[in-house]
Amino acid sequence: MGRAGGPAAPPWHSLPDEVWEHAFSFLPADADRGAAACACHGWLRAERRSRRRLVVPNCYATDPRDAVDRFPSVRAAEVKGKPHFADFGLLPPSWGAYAAPWVAAAADGWPLLEELSFKRMFVTDECLEMIASSFRNFQVLRLNSCEGFTTAGLAAITEGCRNLKELDLQENYIDDCSSHWLSNFPECYTSLEALNFSCLHGEVNFTVLERLVSRCRNLKTLKLNNAIPLDNVASLLRKAPQIIELGTGKFSADYHPDLFAKVEAAFAGCTSLRRLSGTWDAVPDYLPAFYCVCEGLTSLNLSYATVQGPELIKFISRCKNLLQLWVMDLIEDHGLSVVASSCSKLQELRVFPSDPFGHNGGQVFLTERGLVDVSASCPKLESVLYFCSRMTNEALVMIAKNRPNFTCFRLALLEPRSPDYITRQPLDAGFSAIVESCKGLRRLSMSGLLTDLVFKSIGAHADRLEMLSLAFAGDSDLGLNDILSGCKSLKKLEIRDCPFGDKALLANAAKLETMRSLWMNSCSLTVGGCRLLALKMPHLTVEIINDPGETCPVESLPFDSPVEKLYVYRTLAGPRSDTPDCVQIV
C-alpha cells in the first residue's frame, strides 16, 4: 500500500479491468469464472469480456445472440443440443437442436472465432459454408453425433478454412455426395493436426489422402474410415510415423505374409502412437502386427472388434500402460481377469454388448465376475460402462468396497428388471453400496430390478452426483421424490419406464430449476401435471413430445391424459419457436 514519499497504490477494487482479466485467465473451470462474475459488477464486466471459451450444454438454455453479446471475446465455443436419450432413438428426428442460429450469431459477433464444436445437433451444409466464410482464423471443427449435412458441406470447410488444424467428425450421419472434400485442401495447405472421418461411408481418394498426410508434418491424430484397406493404412503410417492417435480403416484382410510384414514394419515406425481405435472386422491373424506399439498405448478402443479368444487377450495383455480400454463383451470374464492383472494403470473401462438383442442365443460368457476382478486389481479405475446379462448384490458390494474412487459407474443389464440372479432379490443393496462408498460419484446409470429403497440411499448419499440415468426401476413417486429432494449436485436426470408420476415432480418443482434438464419417458405423467409444473416454474420449458403423426393439441386433452415423453429444462430464452408439430410446450 502507499507509503509516504511514493505514489499511492490504487485500492484493489479500482484496478483496471485488464488486471482482472489476466487474473481470471488462471481460473481453470468455467464454473469458477461464473462464480467470480457474481461477485460484483466490476468482476462481471472483466470476466465476461475476457472469456475465451464458452460451453453451452443445452442450446435452448439461451438465445445464441445473447450468449454472443455477453461474451464478446470467445475464441472457442461448444454447443450441445438433443438430450442424451436421443442416442437411443427415443426422440423424434425433427425435434430440433438446429446449429444454424448459433452459426449465424457467431458469424456476427465472434469474427475471431477459432473453434466450434457441436454435439447432437442438426447441422446443415449452409452452416458449414457459413463457418468456412465467416471466421478468418478458424482452426477447429468438431461435430459429434450430428446430422443434416453432407460431404458438400465438408468440401466448403476444407476449401475455405485456410488455417484449419482439426476436423473431427465423430459418429455423425453424413450423406455422401461424392464431393471431393478431401481434395479441396489446397496443395500449399500443411497445418492439419487432427483428422477424423471415421464415420464417413464413402470412398476417399487415397492418393489425395496420402499426399495430404505427407505434407502435414504436424499431423498427430488420424482416424480413417472403413473404406480404407489395411494395405493403405500401412502406407499412410509410413508417411506419418509421428502419429499419436490412429483410427484404423478396414482392419480385415486375408492373411498374407507380405501384408503382415508391411503392417508390422509400418507400426514399428510409429513410436509415438498412444491411442488406437477403429472398426475392426476381426482378423486375429494381424493382431500380432501391432505388438510393437502395445507397450506405449494409453488408450485402446476395440469396441467394434469382433475378434475374440486368445488372440484378443494376448494383445491386450501386452498393453501394460493402458489408461482407457473399450472392448466388446467377447473378451469374457477370463479376458477381463487378464486385463486386471496386466493393466494396472487402467482408469476407464467400457464393455459393450456384442449381441444386445439376444440373436445369437447369448453365448457370451461375460458376467459380474469380470467387473469384480478389474475393480479389485486396478487401483486407478474410476470410470466404468458395463453391459452384461447378470449381476449380484454381493458383486456390487465388493466392487464398491474395492473402488471407492469411482466417478462414473454405468451398469446396463441387458434384460430389464433383472434381479440378483442368485438370491432373486432386487439390486437395491448393491447400488446403495456403490453410492455410499463412492463419495465422488458424478455419474450413475442403474439397471436391473430396483425398488424405492435404492432411491432413498441415492438421495441421501450421492452428494456429488451430477447425472443419473434410470430405467425400469422403482415402485412409486416416493422414489423420484427421494432423488429430487436429495442429490445436491444433480444436473441431469433421465428416466424411462419408471412408475413415477406428477406428484414428485410438482413437490420438487424448484429443484428442477437448479438442474440443467429432466427427461422422462414411459412413466406415469399426465398432461395436467405438466401444465401445473409449467405454471409453477416460468423459467422452465416443459416439452411434451409425441411420436410424429400423433399430434393432438395439448389444450384439448383432459387433465389426466398420459404423457409419453417429457423434456424439461431451464432457460433464459423463454419457449423456443422451432418446435415441430409433435412437440408441444405447455
Added chain:
Amino acid sequence: MAGLGFEETELRLGLPGGGKDAEEAGSTVRSSGKRGFAETIDLKLKLEPASATAPMAGDEQVADSVAAAEQQPSPAAATAAVAGDGQMRRSPSQSSVIISSDPEKPRAPKAQAVGWPPVRSFRKNIMAVQADKSAAALVKVSMDGAPYLRKVDIGACKSYGELSKALEKMFSSSTMAGGSQGIMNDESKLVDLLSGSDYVPTYEDKDGDWMLVGDVPWEMFAASCKRLRIMKGSEAIGLAPRAMEKCKSRS
C-alpha cells in the same frame, strides 16, 4: 428363391406395409420365418422408422425384431417390436405405461423395448453392417439328381441343424415344383440329411478340399465353406471313413 413356389408354401399374412394386413399384427413379421437375406433388406427398406433420431435406428429395430422373431416368436415380441407400418415404436412405450402400474410383473423375455439395451444407434448400425457382411455367405448347393443348383445363406444359419432344415426346405420344394409323384420319392430320401440317409452332405473348403459336413464346429465350417454338394451315398467313397461306413450300413 422366387418362382419356385417356395413362397406359396410358406405361411404368410402379407408383407409389412403391403396393405391392411400389415396393421393387423406383428405376426406378419413373425411368420416370415427364414426370409432370404434379400428379403430382409426389403423389410428394412420398406418400414420407415416411426420416429428415430437417426435414419437407421428404427430400421434396426425391425431387423432386430425380424431376427428375434425367427428365433423365438412370442406375443410380447410381436407387440413390443413391430405392430406394423408406422407404429413401430408406440407399442413398447404404451405397453411400458401399462406395465409400470405393476412393476413386480417381469416382462416377457424377448420383449424389446425401444432403445433398450441402451446401445447408441450409431453403434447398432455399425454392428448391423458387420453382421450383414458375415451374413452374406451365400454358397452354391448342388444336389446329385436335382436339375439345378441352389444357393443357401450360411450366415443366416447358426447351426448345422438350421442348415439341414434350410436345405430340406429348399430341395423339397424344388422337387414339388416338378409336380410328379416320381419326384416325391426323392423327397423322402431327403429326410434327415445330416444323419444317415442316402445322401451325404459335403462341402468344399477354402483349400479346395471336399470334406464331410459336420466334423468341425459350426463357426469353423461357416467360415471355410465355399460350396456345398449333397452327394449320393454311393459316390461318397473317398471321403472320410465315416462316410464310407454310412454307405455300407445302408446296403
